Amino acid sequence: MRLRRREVLRLATGATAFGLAARPAWAQAYPARPVRVIVGFPPGGSADIVTRLVAQALGERLGQPFIVDNRAGAGSNIGTEAVVRASPDGYTLLSVTSANAINTTLYRTLSFDIMRDLVPVASIDVVPQVMDVNPSVPVRTIPEFVAHAKANPGKLIMGSGGVGSSPHMAGELFKLMAGVDMLHVPYRGVAPATADLLAGQIQVLFDTVPAAIGNIRAGRVRALAVTTSTRSDALPDVPAMAEFLPGYEASSFHGIAAPKDTPAEIVDTLNRAINAALAQPKLRAQLADLGGTVLPGTPADFGRLMAEDIARWGRVVAFSGAKAE
Numbered sequence: 572m573r574l575r576r577r578e579v580l581r582l583a584t585g586a587t588a589f590g591l592a593a594r595p596a597w598a599q600a601y602p603a604r605p606v607r608v609i610v611g612f613p614p615g616g617s618a619d620i621v622t623r624l625v626a627q628a629l630g631e632r633l634g635q636p637f638i639v640d641n642r643a644g645a646g647s648n649i650g651t652e653a654v655v656r657a658s659p660d661g662y663t664l665l666s667v668t669s670a671n672a673i674n675t676t677l678y679r680t681l682s683f684d685i686m687r688d689l690v691p692v693a694s695i696d697v698v699p700q701v702m703d704v705n706p707s708v709p710v711r712t713i714p715e716f717v718a719h720a721k722a723n724p725g726k727l728i729m730g731s732g733g734v735g736s737s738p739h740m741a742g743e744l745f746k747l748m749a750g751v752d753m754l755h756v757p758y759r760g761v762a763p764a765t766a767d768l769l770a771g772q773i774q775v776l777f778d779t780v781p782a783a784i785g786n787i788r789a790g791r792v793r794a795l796a797v798t799t800s801t802r803s804d805a806l807p808d809v810p811a812m813a814e815f816l817p818g819y820e821a822s823s824f825h826g827i828a829a830p831k832d833t834p835a836e837i838v839d840t841l842n843r844a845i846n847a848a849l850a851q852p853k854l855r856a857q858l859a860d861l862g863g864t865v866l867p868g869t870p871a872d873f874g875r876l877m878a879e880d881i882a883r884w885g886r887v888v889a890f891s892g893a894k895a896e
Contacts, residue, residue: 601633601661601836601837601840602633602634602635602661605635605638605662606635606637606638606661606662606663607662607663608637608638608639608640608666608827609640609641609650609651609653609663609665610622610650611642611644611646611671612647612732612760612761615782616732616779617668617698617779617780617861618647618666618670618825619639619641619666621666621698621781621861622639622666622825624857624858625845625848628848629844633844643759644759646673646674646678646733646734647670650665650666651671651689652682652683654829655831658830659829659833659834660833661834665689665827665829666827667825668824668825669880669884670735670736672685672877672880673740674735676889677734677888678735685828685877686874686877686878688831689830689831690828690830690832690838691828691870691873691874691877692842693826693827693846693867693868693870694825694867694868694876695824695827695849695858695865696824696858696866697824697863698780698781698822698823698824698825698862699797699799699822699823700737700738700741700778700779700798700822701778701794701796701797701803701806701862702741702745702777702795702797702798703775703783703786703792703794703795704716704776704792705768705769705774705775705793706790706792706793707771708774711795712795713796713812713816716795720752720753721750725754727753727754728753728773729742729754729774729776729777730757730758730773731755731756731758731761731776732757732758732778733757733758733759734757734893736757736761737823737884738761738764738776738777738778738779739755739757739777739891741798741821743755743890744821744887745798745819747887747890748818761778761782764776764778765778765782765786769791777798777821779823779862780797780861780862780863781861781863784860787809794809795809795810796810796811796812796814797810797812798812798822799811799812799813799821800820801813803862804862805859805861806862826877827841828873845867846868849865849867
């Protein structure tokens with residue numbers, strides 16, 4: 572039986588409507604509701620500060636709130652696992668740092684693999700760390716510090732944000748290359764370690780520039796060197812560690828990742844939005860003031876950076892003998 576033209580049009584219209592209704596949720600305008608960005612550290616640290624700046628920019632650009640959710644613990648592994656187990660719908664993202672790369676070799680019983688279970692979205696910036704001392708330590712330069720540490724082996728206390736954290740690894744690399752012995756005391760996050768540095772309970776702390784720069788500028792701590800091959804524009808009067816220890820490099824990155832199987836369309840939307848935000852003078856200036864160098868790029872670029880960082884810090888973990896507690 573032949574169908575009348577009107578019936579053909581009605582069926583075609585119905586099929587089109589069904590096709591639209593059957594489209595997956597991500598094909599609708601993304602984001603259609605608030606997005607959580609999980610930070611694996613307490614408020615106040617470098618990852619928290621940078622992520623909040625980017626989250627605000629994303630909210631303004633994409634029209635939905637990007638809410639920072641601090642899930643501290645186990646060197647950021649608690650927050651990371653929460654994202655790995657989350658629905659891959661673009662509404663739960665992870666603030667990724669060098670700590671995630673370090674944890675890959677530091678922890679031997681992780682229930683996830685960041686290169687397998689996360690999809691890179693975008694890098695944000697690269698930041699140097701900085702070696703701070705309490706003003707009571709009678710040194711003002713790296714050579715003076717090395718001489719002081721060698722004259723007092725094991726007596727200087729070096730704090731960190733936790734075993735295997737990027738500040739810990741930067742300190743271990745310094746110990747290796749300078750040939751000094753310091754007692755490492757891990758804290759549950761950089762904020763409590765900073766509090767004890769200010770109080771004189773510890774003498775040395777390696778920290779990212781965004782988290783430390785306020786205390787440096789206020790004169791509450793003394794910065795001896797940034798942990799990169801060149802000086803930081805945010806701290807132009809502070810020498811680079813490589814000026815004294817050639818080849819020393821201990822920068823950290825910030826970026827965003829999502830659970831594996833997150834649709835490519837969502838990843839691309841977020842990547843474009845982050846790169847566009849990083850191109851804006853306001854955010855660039857904010858990150859530069861914190862010592863960061865913006866690092867726009869593709870998801871594949873960020874994936875390569877993550878893989879390179881895993882290999883680099885794996886060597887330092889092996890030297891230090893650090894083990895997750």
